[in-house]
Amino acid sequence: MRAASRPHARRCAGALLGVLAALPLAGAADDRVVFPDRVQQGAMVIGKVPPGSQVTHAGRTLRVTGYGSVVLGVGRDEAGPVQVSVTRPDGSREPVAIQVLARDWPVQRVDGVPPATVDPPPAVAERIRREQAQVSAARVRDDARADFAQPFIRPVEGRISGRFGRARVYNGKPGSPHSGMDIAAPTGTPIRAPAPGIVTFAAPDLYLTGGTLLLDHGHGISSNFLHMSRIDVAVGDRVEQGQVLGAVGATGRATGPHLHWGMSWFDVRIDPQLVLERAP
Numbered sequence: 600m601r602a603a604s605r606p607h608a609r610r611c612a613g614a615l616l617g618v619l620a621a622l623p624l625a626g627a628a629d630d631r632v633v634f635p636d637r638v639q640q641g642a643m644v645i646g647k648v649p650p651g652s653q654v655t656h657a658g659r660t661l662r663v664t665g666y667g668s669v670v671l672g673v674g675r676d677e678a679g680p681v682q683v684s685v686t687r688p689d690g691s692r693e694p695v696a697i698q699v700l701a702r703d704w705p706v707q708r709v710d711g712v713p714p715a716t717v718d719p720p721p722a723v724a725e726r727i728r729r730e731q732a733q734v735s736a737a738r739v740r741d742d743a744r745a746d747f748a749q750p751f752i753r754p755v756e757g758r759i760s761g762r763f764g765r766a767r768v769y770n771g772k773p774g775s776p777h778s779g780m781d782i783a784a785p786t787g788t789p790i791r792a793p794a795p796g797i798v799t800f801a802a803p804d805l806y807l808t809g810g811t812l813l814l815d816h817g818h819g820i821s822s823n824f825l826h827m828s829r830i831d832v833a834v835g836d837r838v839e840q841g842q843v844l845g846a847v848g849a850t851g852r853a854t855g856p857h858l859h860w861g862m863s864w865f866d867v868r869i870d871p872q873l874v875l876e877r878a879p
């Protein structure tokens with residue numbers, strides 16, 4: 600972490616700044632702006648600003664908690680530097696530039712997928728478009744809860760069978776990059792909430808994603824759970840970390856039972872693995 604200080608503070612001894620930067624965020628002086636120096640593609644970035652600041656990034660004004668926490672997502676193809684503009688309550692401005700570390704995105708071939716899901720007929724393509732628009736609409740929400748700030752847990756134990764960001768080729772035809780983490784587990788395995796949240800979307804049988812659930816963690820951060828065989832919660836439910844949301848399945852475009860767990864900052868896909876690695 601780096602403490603970006605006001606000009607007058609830059610005259611302070613470097614050693615003192617070093618000590619300040621090492622303090623936990625909760626105990627930090629209120630006028631500091633703290634973001635990581637560098638992040639990976641797909642990262643969820645949590646920063647600290649003086650409470651009451653105005654913070655903008657990517658044309659969006661970020662919600663700031665009472666403690667001064669803000670969050671943003673870095674896309675798979677983001678080259679950086681990520682630019683954040685902070686205007687303190689006293690009107691002074693501080694630009695922040697976060698370096699983005701590029702990652703390798705190996706190609707993953709997925710064969711044996713039902714052909715109609717790779718090359719859908721027009722009526723099905725229209726259904727897919729309509730369903731994806733419904734899911735996207737649920738991701739627009741910007742809720743004041745800061746559930747995203749707590750350590751996440753894995754929603755299902757099991758072998759990771761697909762990683763975030765891999766370029767995917769379905770039955771030989773290039774498709775969209777993989778937008779989440781796949782965890783192989785038998786149908787019926789309970790899926791637990793990786794962090795608290797509010798259920799904002801639940802549908803038992805979407806064409807591509809099958810049983811589909813969205814959980815909102817606040818400030819635009821959400822989880823999605825796909826291919827579920829069963830959904831045990833409803834839109835509007837408040838769920839706690841570890842609460843069972845439903846069960847693993849193979850519904851929609853899936854070659855076998857697994858949980859696809861995706862995460863987003865609004866419409867920017869982020870890597871659940873990086874979110875898990877934030878945990879102490």
Ligand SMILES: [Zn+2]
Nearest residue numbers: 761780781859
């Ligand atoms: Zn997947």
